[in-house]
Amino acid sequence: MPDASLRERSAVLIGRVAGAATRRLGRGGGTALPGLVASRIAPGLLSTFARALAEGVVTITGTNGKTTTAHLLTAIARADGREVVANDSGSNMERGLVSMFVDARGSDGAHRLGVLEIDEAELPRLYSRLRPRVAVFLNLFRDQLDRYGEVDSVAEGWASALAAAAGSTETTLVLNADDPSVARLAEHSGGRVVTFGVDDPTAALPGREHAADARFCACGARFEYSAVHMGHVGHWRCPACGAARAAPDVSARRIVLEADRTEVDFTIAGEPCRLTLPLAGLYSVYNALAAAAAAHALGIAADVITASLAHAAPAFGRQEEFALDGRTVRMWLAKNPTGLNEVLRALVAAGPSLCLLVLLNDGIQDGRDVSWIYDADVERLAPLAPSVVCSGDRAADLGLRFALAGIEPALVEPDAERALDAALARTPAGGRLEIVPTYTAMLHMRALLARRTGVASYWEDART
Amino acid sequence: MTAEHPPIRLLTLYDDVMNVYADRGNAIAIQARARARGLAVESCSVSLGDPLPDAADLLLIGGGQDREQRRIADELAGRGERLRAWADDGVAMLAVCGGFQLFGHWYRDTAGDELPGAGVFDVTTVAPGPGWPRCIGDVLAHAIDDGIGEVVGFENHGGRTYLGARARPFAMVEFGYGNNGADGTEGAVRDRAIGTYLHGSVLPKNPALIDHLLAGALSHRAGNAVRLAPLLPGYAERAHAAAAAVARARAPRFDRSARPAV
Numbered sequence: 001m002p003d004a005s006l007r008e009r010s011a012v013l014i015g016r017v018a019g020a021a022t023r024r025l026g027r028g029g030g031t032a033l034p035g036l037v038a039s040r041i042a043p044g045l046l047s048t049f050a051r052a053l054a055e056g057v058v059t060i061t062g063t064n065g066k067t068t069t070a071h072l073l074t075a076i077a078r079a080d081g082r083e084v085v086a087n088d089s090g091s092n093m094e095r096g097l098v099s100m101f102v103d104a105r106g107s108d109g110a111h112r113l114g115v116l117e118i119d120e121a122e123l124p125r126l127y128s129r130l131r132p133r134v135a136v137f138l139n140l141f142r143d144q145l146d147r148y149g150e151v152d153s154v155a156e157g158w159a160s161a162l163a164a165a166a167g168s169t170e171t172t173l174v175l176n177a178d179d180p181s182v183a184r185l186a187e188h189s190g191g192r193v194v195t196f197g198v199d200d201p202t203a204a205l206p207g208r209e210h211a212a213d214a215r216f217c218a219c220g221a222r223f224e225y226s227a228v229h230m231g232h233v234g235h236w237r238c239p240a241c242g243a244a245r246a247a248p249d250v251s252a253r254r255i256v257l258e259a260d261r262t263e264v265d266f267t268i269a270g271e272p273c274r275l276t277l278p279l280a281g282l283y284s285v286y287n288a289l290a291a292a293a294a295a296h297a298l299g300i301a302a303d304v305i306t307a308s309l310a311h312a313a314p315a316f317g318r319q320e321e322f323a324l325d326g327r328t329v330r331m332w333l334a335k336n337p338t339g340l341n342e343v344l345r346a347l348v349a350a351g352p353s354l355c356l357l358v359l360l361n362d363g364i365q366d367g368r369d370v371s372w373i374y375d376a377d378v379e380r381l382a383p384l385a386p387s388v389v390c391s392g393d394r395a396a397d398l399g400l401r402f403a404l405a406g407i408e409p410a411l412v413e414p415d416a417e418r419a420l421d422a423a424l425a426r427t428p429a430g431g432r433l434e435i436v437p438t439y440t441a442m443l444h445m446r447a448l449l450a451r452r453t454g455v456a457s458y459w460e461d462a463r464t
Numbered sequence: 465m466t467a468e469h470p471p472i473r474l475l476t477l478y479d480d481v482m483n484v485y486a487d488r489g490n491a492i493a494i495q496a497r498a499r500a501r502g503l504a505v506e507s508c509s510v511s512l513g514d515p516l517p518d519a520a521d522l523l524l525i526g527g528g529q530d531r532e533q534r535r536i537a538d539e540l541a542g543r544g545e546r547l548r549a550w551a552d553d554g555v556a557m558l559a560v561c562g563g564f565q566l567f568g569h570w571y572r573d574t575a576g577d578e579l580p581g582a583g584v585f586d587v588t589t590v591a592p593g594p595g596w597p598r599c600i601g602d603v604l605a606h607a608i609d610d611g612i613g614e615v616v617g618f619e620n621h622g623g624r625t626y627l628g629a630r631a632r633p634f635a636m637v638e639f640g641y642g643n644n645g646a647d648g649t650e651g652a653v654r655d656r657a658i659g660t661y662l663h664g665s666v667l668p669k670n671p672a673l674i675d676h677l678l679a680g681a682l683s684h685r686a687g688n689a690v691r692l693a694p695l696l697p698g699y700a701e702r703a704h705a706a707a708a709a710v711a712r713a714r715a716p717r718f719d720r721s722a723r724p725a726v
Contacts (some may be wrong), residue, residue: 142484151484152531208480215480216535337486362710368601369618371663374489396706400668400699404496405491412702 004048011041015102023445032091035098038390046094046136047102047129055082055113057130059123062182063140064339065287066092066117067277069138071315072117072291076463080300086115086317093119094126106296113298124157128165134297135162136174138290140181141231142213142375143336143367153215155181162188170299178233180223181213184243192298196289197248200255203229203282209341209377226259229282230345232340250293252285259350260319260330268292268302275310279319281346283339289314315334317442322449327433329449331396333442335377343436344380354384355433357418357423358402359441360391366438370394378405387426391419392441416444469690470683471504475520475582477563478528478536480511485620487560488524489665494522499675500695504683505650512539514568518557518711522681527561527621527663530573530637540566541580549618551584556680557657560666564651565589565623566657574622585652585659586628587643597724598622603640603662604711605650608633612672615650616707619666627652639715646720656680669703671695 004012015038022033032365039045050057060070066358067088074086087100089229097116118126120140127135137158142151162185165171169191176182177197182341186193204227212232221240228234237244256263262277264285277288293303314320323328332347334340347354362368377403381388390398401411410426413419420435427433449455466675476491498505508517512535520626520720528536530722547567551557554652559567568587571579598621605616615635624644627633633643634651642650651660660675667674682690 152529213484216531241503368714369485369620369663371486371489371618371665374486374665374668375483394706394710396671396699396702398701401489403699404492404668409699412699 003054005042008042008045008048011038011045012102014038014041015099018103019099019103027139032093032095032099032291034102035100037093038102041096041100045101046098047128049098050130053085053114054131055298057114057116058134058136058298059116059118059127060138060290060404061118061120061123062136062140063120063141063143063336064177064342065138065283065290068284068287068315068318069136069218069290070115070117071108072288072309072312073294075312076291076295076300076305077113077115077298079308080304081294081445083112083263084115085113088101092117093122097126098382106463113153120154121157122183124161127161129312131165132171132204134174134294136290136294137176137182137185138186138286139176139179139233139338141338142334146272153373158185159188166190170410174293174297176233176290177245177255178229178235180217180236180243180245183245183344184218192297194250194293195246195248196228196286196293196463197245198252198253198282198285198289199248201227202416203227203252203255204234209338217241218399221242230342237295250289250296252289255282255285257282257346257349266286266292267295268305271302273302273306276311278312279314280350281342283342283346304320317437317446320446322453322455324449324453326429327427329424329435330432331435331437331442331445331449333439334436335374335439340373340436341378341380344377347434348380350434352384353428353431353432354386355423355427356388356421357435358383358388358390359419359435359437359445360390360394360397360398361392361438361441361444362394366440370397373401378402380404389413389419389423389426391416392438395419416441417448420445420448466715469503469682470685471506472678472685473519473521474505474507474681475517475523476507476509477525478511478540479509479524480568481532481536482526482528482563484529484532485527485561485663486523487563487663487665490526490558490667491561491670492525493665493674494524494678495565497581497599497671499680501692502566503676503678504552508636511539516543516698520550521684522670522677523555523557525559526627527563529562530575533566533573534570534577536582537566537571537579538651540582544582544584547582547584551654551657554680554684556668556677556684557584557635559584559659559664559679561621561661564630564661564717565625565659567659568652569628571623584657585650585654587625588628589625590624594603595617595698599641599645599661599724601640601724602707602711602715603637603642603650603664604708604715605637605642606642607661609653609671611674612670612676614708615628615660615670615673616711617660617663617664617666617670618630619661620663621661633662637718639711639717641716641724644719645724648720650720656684660722664707667705669700669702671700688709721724
């Protein structure tokens with residue numbers, strides 16, 4: 001950190017002490033406190049850290065897929081021989097970012113590229129301070145209306161942050177061509193734009209989903225779709241003003257969805273690539289395309305991108321697998337209607353004899369309003385007649401949601417550990433238990449699984 | 465109380481526009497509860513530009529953001545006379561949040577524009593603008609009408625709704641903010657029409673409220689008062705109890721001097 005002031009250097013040291021103390025006291029990973037302490041002392045610290053990264057910063061934002069996309073891009077950049085500093089514990093607000101820099105040993109110039117997932121509501125405040133070299137926008141879905149406010153205000157925040165920086169050409173925007181709320185950010189770009197999208201007709205849903213958000217164009221007309229991939233994401237056009245999805249630079253041409261992996265043929269700027277992505281679900285394809293587009297924007301070669309994606313490990317709590325009691329346990333974080341819809345779609349693709357443990361918490365990070373479970377198409381699972389255990393703080397709401405979808409829950413048990421045992425008992429030996437938790441339920445469940453299987457906690461993991 | 469009755473004509477209004485807060489759970493719950501009671505339901509969905517059907521027994525409209533409200537306000541207001549006549553004729557209705565606001569006389573939105581309403585309820589709504597936090601949180605309220613009792617849900621609204629002289633509140637708030645955070649009222653009632661700020665979705669976990677609406681719809685269909693037998697408690701009652709416990713534990717007890725936190 002060559003340009004840091006004395007005050008900033010002291011702030012870093014004090015922040016490190018605070019982080020070490022929290023961890024020693026067993027109060028969790030200390031992912032926020034060091035940043036909180038250090039930014040109090042030196043408010044400009046985040047800009048100083050960002051400027052010190054020789055290869056610049058990649059920001060990744062959007063409602064769904066931030067952590068996985070950042071995880072994939074980190075793997076690609078490392079395979080390309082770059083040193084990466086990443087907030088891979090998923091702490092994506094300002095204090096979490098500062099904490100990460102504070103904790104990154106050898107942060108004085110040894111790390112070169114920052115891969116930072118940014119909370120979608122925080123991005124407008126942080127954009128000018130991070131001055132990203134590449135800014136990735138994944139998608140914009142309804143999520144935690146009690147916390148983020150309405151979807152429109154998030155979109156307006158992004159647009160004005162980009163418009164304020166439109167005079168500069170230093171940032172390459174990486175945009176999802178299939179999400180109209182994201183694709184139209186190109187209008188505010190002063191620099192290069194790289195887009196990604198899906199061009200396989202088999203990826204289209206039979207009709208519109210209920211949880212579709214950007215139904216209307218800025219000009220006021222209703223979008224028309226020739227293909228819907230998820231929510232309002234697909235091949236869109238406005239019949240009134242003529243705005244329309246443009247052919248993406250990184251495009252998936254053929255997708256074969258399987259239970260635990262996905263075959264993808266795609267092109268990067270016209271160059272054909274093929275890989276078997278070790279992740280399930282169409283949403284994972286979008287995350288992989290976003291990572292590939294960002295890597296392409298950084299000048300990384302297509303063969304490096306493809307090889308790294310083919311060996312990608314899942315990110316924390318996102319299709320992570322654990323072996324427990326002679327069963328495989330797979331965890332699928334789902335925290336909003338589109339996220340849950342996509343997880344359900346992947347589970348349907350995984351086939352019959354589905355054993356499920358679903359956990360709904362209503363903490364601040366989950367969203368206190370649990371209404372959103374009615375936006376998700378839980379009914380999709382009914383033909384599979386799955387065995388479902390409902391758990392979490394709002395297990396009763398979840399049990400009711402499944403019952404209304406025609407799926408009688410096997411058990412409604414708010415206590416997560418008892419629910420886990422019951423769900424394991426209902427899973428045949430050698431079979432697979434799929435766990436679908438909201439955010440805080442995922443942290444809790446992962447800690448339980450870590451204790452029982454000896455897998456590292458996330459703050460240990462984040463340091464490997 | 466069964467198949468002797470012709471099907472209940474369920475009308476969902478603008479459900480592809482006013483759908484931001486998952487109020488479609490209300491339609492899902494009505495269908496399921498009617499099925500459990502052996503009642504047939506014929507549903508019909510009307511959106512922008514579609515004609516209203518000749519008749520309906522039960523009407524639902526959900527919440528939306530200012531943008532969506534602007535989109536439907538003129539057309540909905542133009543249908544006000546029809547909707548008011550339906551309400552007077554005893555059609556059961558549930559208008560939630562943004563839909564409730566537009567079922568009043570008018571709504572002055574955050575931009576200061578006055579959107580016309582359908583005038584079904586004698587209420588007006590003002591979004592007070594910057595500096596006034598939204599009313600967000602769990603709600604526990606007590607319905608004024610017999611038989612509905614305690615209602616639970618989640619409110620998330622910027623607008624403050626005030627009752628006119630002819631309006632009756634739907635409920636009185638024990639925990640939460642209600643219509644305006646000042647007078648303790650929640651929602652409004654006109655004959656069998658109910659307006660409320662409650663999401664959750666509200667109907668799934670308030671089975672007594674569904675039964676009230678279903679009985680109203682059946683009475684409208686049959687032309688004479690119909691009563692429904694109670695059903696055995698099930699998942700809905702458990703979810704109600706859980707939501708009530710959450711509201712008691714973390715929502716502010718209603719206090720007319722209290723203001724939502726920024």
